[in-house]
Amino acid sequence: MKTIGLLSVLFTGILLMIAVVDFPDWGDPHSPANSYLSTHYIEDVEEETAVPNMVTAVLADYRAFDTMLETSVVFVAGIAIFAILRSIDGTSLAGTTRRLQRRGRSKKEKRKGQGRNRRDEMVAAAEREAAKPDLIVQTTVRLLMPTIQLFALYVIAHGHHSPGGGFQGGVILAAGLILVAMSFGLENTLAQVPEKLSLQLGNLGVLIFAGTGVLCLLLGANFLDYHVLAAIYPATDEIMARSHSMLVVEIGVGFTVMSMLYLIYANLSSHGDLKKGL
Amino acid sequence: MTEGMGIGPIEIVSMALIGSGVIFFAGAVAGILRFPDYYTRIHAAGKGDTLSTLLIALGFAVYNLGDLSFHNILTSIKILMICVFIFITGPTTTHVLMEAGYALGFKHWKKDGDQEEEEP
Numbered sequence: 001m002k003t004i005g006l007l008s009v010l011f012t013g014i015l016l017m018i019a020v021v022d023f024p025d026w027g028d029p030h031s032p033a034n035s036y037l038s039t040h041y042i043e044d045v046e047e048e049t050a051v052p053n054m055v056t057a058v059l060a061d062y063r064a065f066d067t068m069l070e071t072s073v074v075f076v077a078g079i080a081i082f083a084i085l086r087s088i089d090g091t092s093l094a095g096t097t098r099r100l101q102r103r104g105r106s107k108k109e110k111r112k113g114q115g116r117n118r119r120d121e122m123v124a125a126a127e128r129e130a131a132k133p134d135l136i137v138q139t140t141v142r143l144l145m146p147t148i149q150l151f152a153l154y155v156i157a158h159g160h161h162s163p164g165g166g167f168q169g170g171v172i173l174a175a176g177l178i179l180v181a182m183s184f185g186l187e188n189t190l191a192q193v194p195e196k197l198s199l200q201l202g203n204l205g206v207l208i209f210a211g212t213g214v215l216c217l218l219l220g221a222n223f224l225d226y227h228v229l230a231a232i233y234p235a236t237d238e239i240m241a242r243s244h245s246m247l248v249v250e251i252g253v254g255f256t257v258m259s260m261l262y263l264i265y266a267n268l269s270s271h272g273d274l275k276k277g278l
Numbered sequence: 279m280t281e282g283m284g285i286g287p288i289e290i291v292s293m294a295l296i297g298s299g300v301i302f303f304a305g306a307v308a309g310i311l312r313f314p315d316y317y318t319r320i321h322a323a324g325k326g327d328t329l330s331t332l333l334i335a336l337g338f339a340v341y342n343l344g345d346l347s348f349h350n351i352l353t354s355i356k357i358l359m360i361c362v363f364i365f366i367t368g369p370t371t372t373h374v375l376m377e378a379g380y381a382l383g384f385k386h387w388k389k390d391g392d393q394e395e396e397e398p
Contacts, residue, residue, distance in 0.1 A: 122383050134377070140370040147363070 078260030166253025205256030299333030324372030
């Protein structure tokens with residue numbers, strides 16, 4: 001079995017290496033990527049989509065397929081970590097990791113003697129200290145959270161004109177949630193933003209993105225070909241419809257990135273039992 | 279300075295602010311390198327970071343007002359908001375680091391030198 005695996009890896013590797021030879025030279029001005037596509041993007045993006053930031057336009061319109069599947073990758077990563085780590089009854093993985101840790105520690109103690117023990121005591125004391133609510137940190141987080149969330153919404157909504165978009169804004173939103181989880185405790189945060197809700201939001205984000213594409217299909221255009229959506233949006237022409245659809249799609253990306261990063265943090269920091277975070 | 283750009287009062291003020299910010303940064307770096315234990319080093323880093331970032335950002339805000347227009351005033355206000363943000367978050371970070379160090383049991387530095395070996 002190992003030999004077959006090795007052979008298939010070698011075969012694929014050789015195929016890939018052969019394919020590399022067919023690439024255009026580095027920086028070749030006559031390569032297909034440089035000869036007409038880039039110029040088209042640089043010159044015509046604003047006319048065609050009414051979006052000044054051509055990175056956003058390429059990301060969310062011309063290459064929307066790619067972005068949709070990237071969003072799905074984030075979603076799948078979150079689901080995979082959820083599936084591997086999450087233990088519903090509290091016995092499976094969290095218990096196992098802790099048992100393994102304890103066993104490893106006792107072996108080391110036999111070998112190393114006292115030094116390891118002292119270190120563990122210090123870490124335990126630090127954990128006890130960290131578990132206490134800290135007034136200063138909590139007040140700061142209270143002050144900053146609205147700002148952080150407002151800025152994240154700004155980043156999502158202003159991606160057409162400045163650097164930003166769904167991924168970046170979603171990450172900022174998730175960072176805000178993780179900040180709350182670190183300062184107020186994971187359990188309190190999960191009472192506010194439950195696991196179920198964040199799973200639903202992650203689903204909703206991918207659904208918004210793919211649903212926009214399906215809507216285009218239903219109106220008679222290609223998948224994610226936004227210009228037909230002018231029939232649905234009030235008071236827009238076909239160019240502005242592309243611009244608005246990018247915003248819709250970015251909002252979907254924001255939902256997915258935020259909820260999945262938050263879920264990944266919650267599972268990783270609590271060994272999957274969602275009881276005690278960092 | 280090149281010939282085309284005169285040095286007005288606004289440039290002088292912003293240069294003074296940015297220059298003092300850089301000096302405080304240098305002080306913070308010296309503190310991090312030279313101070314004897316965890317707490318004093320964090321003290322130097324926190325103080326220097328907050329104050330010098332504040333001064334440099336203020337210098338930028340003042341320099342930006344050299345050519346007065348609505349757009350530039352708006353940018354300066356945004357820079358001031360960054361200042362407020364740093365003013366709140368910097369000391370909090372220092373506080374959290376200090377507390378974590380105290381909980382981990384790092385020993386204070388004493389002048390007579392019989393301090394235990396407990397460096398991070």
